[in-house]
Amino acid sequence: MSKPILEIKGLKKHFASKKGWFQPATYVQAVNGIDLTVYEGETLSIVGESGCGKSTTGRCLLRLLEPTSGEVWYRGQDLTKLSSKEMREKRSDLQIVFQDPFATLNPKLTIRSILEEPLIAQKVPRDKRAQIIEETVQIVGLTIAHLDRYPHQFSGGQRQRIGIARALMLRPQLIVADEPVSALDVSIQSQILNLLQDLQEQFGMTYIFISHDLGVVEHISDRVAVMYLGEIVELGRKEDLFKTPLHPYTQALISAIPVTDPDEKKERIILQGDLPSPANPPTGCRFHPRCHACMDICKTEVPKETFIAGQMVRCHLYEAKKES
Amino acid sequence: MNGQPSVLEVKGLTTQFSNRKNRSVTVVDGVDFHVKKGETLGIVGESGCGKSVTSLSIMRLLGKNGKVTSGSVRFEGQETLTLTEQEMRKLRGNRLAMIFQEPMTSLNPVLTIGRQIGEVLQLHTSLGQEERKRRVIELLTLVGIPRAADVYREHPHRLSGGMRQRVMIAMAMACQPQLLIADEPTTALDVTIQAQMLGLIRDMRDNTGMAVMLITHDLGVVAEMCDRVLVMYAGQVIESADVRTLLRNPKHPYTMGLIRSVPHQAKGVKWLYAIPGNVPSPGEWPQGCRFAARCSEAMPICQEQCPSLMKMEDGSECRCWLHVPGTEGGERP
Numbered sequence: 001m002s003k004p005i006l007e008i009k010g011l012k013k014h015f016a017s018k019k020g021w022f023q024p025a026t027y028v029q030a031v032n033g034i035d036l037t038v039y040e041g042e043t044l045s046i047v048g049e050s051g052c053g054k055s056t057t058g059r060c061l062l063r064l065l066e067p068t069s070g071e072v073w074y075r076g077q078d079l080t081k082l083s084s085k086e087m088r089e090k091r092s093d094l095q096i097v098f099q100d101p102f103a104t105l106n107p108k109l110t111i112r113s114i115l116e117e118p119l120i121a122q123k124v125p126r127d128k129r130a131q132i133i134e135e136t137v138q139i140v141g142l143t144i145a146h147l148d149r150y151p152h153q154f155s156g157g158q159r160q161r162i163g164i165a166r167a168l169m170l171r172p173q174l175i176v177a178d179e180p181v182s183a184l185d186v187s188i189q190s191q192i193l194n195l196l197q198d199l200q201e202q203f204g205m206t207y208i209f210i211s212h213d214l215g216v217v218e219h220i221s222d223r224v225a226v227m228y229l230g231e232i233v234e235l236g237r238k239e240d241l242f243k244t245p246l247h248p249y250t251q252a253l254i255s256a257i258p259v260t261d262p263d264e265k266k267e268r269i270i271l272q273g274d275l276p277s278p279a280n281p282p283t284g285c286r287f288h289p290r291c292h293a294c295m296d297i298c299k300t301e302v303p304k305e306t307f308i309a310g311q312m313v314r315c316h317l318y319e320a321k322k323e324s
Numbered sequence: 325m326n327g328q329p330s331v332l333e334v335k336g337l338t339t340q341f342s343n344r345k346n347r348s349v350t351v352v353d354g355v356d357f358h359v360k361k362g363e364t365l366g367i368v369g370e371s372g373c374g375k376s377v378t379s380l381s382i383m384r385l386l387g388k389n390g391k392v393t394s395g396s397v398r399f400e401g402q403e404t405l406t407l408t409e410q411e412m413r414k415l416r417g418n419r420l421a422m423i424f425q426e427p428m429t430s431l432n433p434v435l436t437i438g439r440q441i442g443e444v445l446q447l448h449t450s451l452g453q454e455e456r457k458r459r460v461i462e463l464l465t466l467v468g469i470p471r472a473a474d475v476y477r478e479h480p481h482r483l484s485g486g487m488r489q490r491v492m493i494a495m496a497m498a499c500q501p502q503l504l505i506a507d508e509p510t511t512a513l514d515v516t517i518q519a520q521m522l523g524l525i526r527d528m529r530d531n532t533g534m535a536v537m538l539i540t541h542d543l544g545v546v547a548e549m550c551d552r553v554l555v556m557y558a559g560q561v562i563e564s565a566d567v568r569t570l571l572r573n574p575k576h577p578y579t580m581g582l583i584r585s586v587p588h589q590a591k592g593v594k595w596l597y598a599i600p601g602n603v604p605s606p607g608e609w610p611q612g613c614r615f616a617a618r619c620s621e622a623m624p625i626c627q628e629q630c631p632s633l634m635k636m637e638d639g640s641e642c643r644c645w646l647h648v649p650g651t652e653g654g655e656r657p
C-alpha cells in the first residue's frame with residue numbers, strides 16, 4: 001500500500017448554538033472524534049445521510065472551519081497547529097471542489113479572473129499565470145474562448161468544470177470534492193466523474209470524495225467511510241464494503257439504493273424515522289433508535305472499533321462475536 | 325392495467341413562457357400521453373426538458389408569464405384547460421393532487437401543519453372541525469410521522485426535509501385523489517428517506533387505486549415504481565414504453581445514453597459512458613432532431629427534419645429516424 005498523505009486523529013467540531021441570552025449554549029456535535037488515514041493517490045469516499053457531518057469534516061481538514069480539537073497530519077506537519085499564513089501556503093497542496101458551482105463562482109468576474117485568483121494569492125508571476133490558465137481550461141474540457149465569459153453563461157456541468165479548474169490551478173496533491181456531481185443530471189454527472197478520474201491518472205492526486213449517492217461512490221472509490229451522526233461507523237475497501245456491509249446502518253443504506261432492473265426484487269431494510277439531531281444524540285450506539293438489530297447493551301454503551309478482515313466497524317454485534 | 329379507463333389524457337400540449345422582452349418561448353411542444361386508473365407513469369429526462377412545466381400545465385399552476393397555447397388535457401373525461409379558476413380549485417387537492425420537489429415552496433411557513441391540511445379538508449369535505457382534526461392526525465400517522473398530535477401544532481420550519489415531504493404526501497392524500505402528480509418527490513432526500521417515501525406512495529396507490537404520474541430523473545426509482553415510462557427531451561416526448569421494454573430494450577439513442585450513464589450499471593468499468601454536450605435551451609432548439617448535436621448515430625436527414633413519434637412493433641413509441649423504415653442509413657422495412 002502507498003504512503004499515508006493525511007492522518008486525521010480525534011477530529012472534533014462542535015458548533016455552539018445559543019437559543020437565548022439566559023439559556024446555556026448547547027453544542028451541535030457535527031463531527032465527534034474521527035480517526036482516518038488517507039493514502040497517496042487513492043479515492044476515499046465519505047458517505048452518509050444529510051447532516052451527518054461530511055462537509056464539516058471536509059472543511060475542517062482544510063481549515064476552512066477551525067476544528068474544535070484533533071490533529072490533521074499532512075506530510076509531517078499538523079495542519080491544525082499552523083498559523084493562518086502558513087496554512088495559506090499549504091492551500092496550493094490542498095484544495096476543495098463544492099457541490100453548487102454557481103453559488104461559489106463570483107458572478108461579476110470572468111472565468112479568467114476567477115481562475116487567476118488562486119495564482120495571485122500564491123504570487124505566481126503574471127506571464128506564467130496566463131499560460132497555466134489556458135492549459136488548465138483545456139485540461140477540464142473547456143476552451144480558451146470560454147475564458148472571457150461569465151459564470152451565468154455556462155450550464156451546470158460546465159460550471160462544475162470551472163470549479164474543478166479553479167481547484168487545479170495550483171496543481172494540488174489532495175482535493176476534497178464535496179458532492180461535486182450531486183446537482184447534475186446522470187449524463188453530465190458521468191462526464192464530470194470521468195474527468196475527475198482522468199485528472200487523478202494524469203496528476204496522481206488523492207481525492208476525498210464526499211457524497212450521499214452510493215451508486216457514484218461505488219463507482220469512484222478505492223475505500224469508503226460511512227458516517228453517522230458525526231462518527232465513522234464503518235470503513236473498508238469498496239469491494240468489501242458493498243459486498244459484505246457489516247454495520248446495520250451500512251446495510252440499510254446499500255439496500256435502499258434503487259436499482260435499474262425492474263425484476264430485481266431486493267431485500268430492503270427500511271430505516272424508521274430521520275437522522276436524530278446532532279445537538280442531542282442518542283446514548284450508547286448513536287444508531288440504536290433506528291437499528292433493527294438493537295440489543296440492550298446498545299442503548300447504554302458506545303461500541304468500540306472492531307476489525308474484521310480489514311474492515312473497521314463500530315457495532316456491538318461484532319464486539320460480541322469476537323469475544324465468544 | 326390494459327382495459328382500465330384513462331384518468332388523464334393529454335394531447336398536443338404546448339406551453340410557452342414570455343420572457344422580459346415579451347418574446348414567447350415554447351418549452352413544452354406537442355406532448356401526448358395518458359395515465360390509466362391505478363397505473364404509475366414515470367416521466368424522465370434531463371433537467372430543463374419540460375417535465376415540471378408539463379405537470380404545472382396540467383395543474384394550471386403556470387404563473388403569470390406561462391400559458392398553454394394549444395392542446396387538450398382531459399381529466400376523468402372532462403377538459404380542464406377551459407375550466408374557470410374556481411372550478412379548477414375544486415379539482416386541485418381533491419381529485420387531482422400534486423407534490424412538489426421542494427416542499428417548503430408549497431407549505432405556508434406561518435401556518436401550523438394541522439391548519440394547512442385542515443384547510444384542504446375544509447375546502448373539499450363537509451367534515452366538522454373536530455372530525456377534521458381527527459382525520460388530519462390520522463393522515464399524519466398514516467404517512468409515518470411520529471408524535472402526530474404534536475406535529476399537528478407545529479410550523480413547517482421545525483420539521484426535517486423528510487418530515488416535510490411526508491406532510492406534503494399527507495396533504496395530497498387528504499381527499500383520496502384519483503391522480504397524484506409527484507414532481508421529483510424524493511430528489512432532495514437521502515436514499516434511506518427516499519425508500520420510506522416511495523414505499524408510502526406505493527402503499528397509497530395500491531390501497532386506493534389512484535393513478536400516479538411520477539417525475540424523476542432517477543432510473544432506479546423508475547424501475548422500482550413505474551408501469552410505463554415517458555422520456556422527454558427538449559420539450560418533446562422522444563420515447564415511451566412499458567418499464568421493462570424501456571429499460572431492457574431502449575430504442576432512442578438518448579434513452580440508451582441515459583441508461584448507460586448510470587454508474588451502478590458500470591460495475592467494474594473505469595470509464596463511465598457519458599452523453600457529450602448539453603441539452604439545448606428552449607428558444608435554441610434546432611430544426612431537425614433536437615438530440616442530433618449529441619447523437620453518435622446522427623445522419624444527414626437528422627439535421628434537417630425533426631422525426632415524428634412512431635409506433636414500434638412492440639407497442640413502444642420512438643422519435644428517431646433510425647426507426648423510420650426506409651430512412652437512408654436507417655432500419656429497413
Ligand SMILES: Nc1ncnc2c1ncn2[C@@H]1O[C@H](COP(=O)(O)OP(=O)(O)OP(=O)(O)O)[C@@H](O)[C@H]1O
Pocket residue numbers: 015016017028029030048049050051052053054055056057212278
Ligand atoms: N455553522 C454551523 N453552525 C451550527 N451548526 C452547523 C453549522 N454547520 C453545520 N452544522 C450542523 O452540523 C451538522 C453536520 O453538518 P454538515 O454540513 O457537515 O452535514 P453533511 O453531512 O455535509 O450534510 P449534507 O449531506 O446535507 O451536505 C448538521 O447537523 C448541521 O446542521
Ligand SMILES: Nc1ncnc2c1ncn2[C@@H]1O[C@H](COP(=O)(O)OP(=O)(O)O)[C@@H](O)[C@H]1O
Pocket residue numbers: 341342351369370371372373374375376377378386387389390605606
Ligand atoms: N416560470 C418560468 N418562466 C420562464 N421559463 C420557465 C419557467 N419555468 C420553467 N421555465 C423553463 O422551461 C423549461 C422547462 O423547465 P422544467 O419543466 O422546469 O424542466 P424539468 O424537466 O427540469 O422539470 C426550462 O428551460 C425552464 O428554464
Ligand code: SF4
Pocket residue numbers: 247248249285286287288289291292293294295298303314315316317
Ligand atoms: S451497536 Fe447495536 S444499535 Fe448500534 S448498530 Fe450495532 S446492533 Fe445496532
Ligand code: SF4
Pocket residue numbers: 576577578613614615616617619620621622623626631643644645646
Ligand atoms: S433522429 Fe437522428 S440524431 Fe436524432 S436520435 Fe435518431 S439518429 Fe440520433
Ligand SMILES: [Mg+2]
Pocket residue numbers: 054055056178
Ligand atoms: Mg454537505
Ligand SMILES: [Mg+2]
Pocket residue numbers: 372375376377507508
Ligand atoms: Mg423539474
